[in-house]
Amino acid sequence: MPLTLSEYAEWGDPAVAADWLSMRAYSPYENVRPAHLPALMVTANLNDSQVPFWEPVRWVARLRAANRGRNPVLLLTHRHADHDGPSGRSRRLRERAVEWAFLLSLLPDATRPEAPSHCAPCRARRGCGSASPGSPRP
Structure with a gap:
């Protein structure tokens, strides 16, 4: 402990x-004091031997209660992660992708990079975005 x-x-x-x-x-x-907080994404790892998962959960609850602004305070939990984060290449890459998606979601629409054109078939198949580059984002 x-x-x-x-x-x-x-x-x-x-x-x-x-x-x-x-x-x-x-x-x-x-x-934590009442304030206009920046956008936050907090992680809690269920197998963390140094920071029990309930500590970030409590902190996020307190941050949300104190937030006077509209920025999100998100909690991301990892079932298969320890103090160093998820183990395994695919889990680590997935975590990086989620972090980048969160950061990119904070950019104003005019500054967001467009998805590569090779993503259009993927978007059409999985419904993960607009059907063509330049069309409105979901």
Whole structure:
């Protein structure tokens, strides 16, 4: 679990008042305040031995409650991932694709790159976008 005895030298001992106050000062969860937040995509890995999955879930809930703007605060959970993220090439590539899709979704329409023309058959088959380059995005 986080903050075991071996980590006290680095982070401090939460049983010591001064250390606890220091930890609280930089705690992402404790420092959420009502604000216009940027778009966020937070990940929670179910097999993470260092950050239990419920911690990012709680943090996202608090962020959503504090968000005074319209930017999304998304939670992405990985069932087959540990502290280092998904294992295996295809899972890592899928995670990168989701991250890039999230980032690209934040760009204004005029600055979004068009999908390569070879994607048109894929889009027609799977319904994953507009049928031809230059047509309106879904």
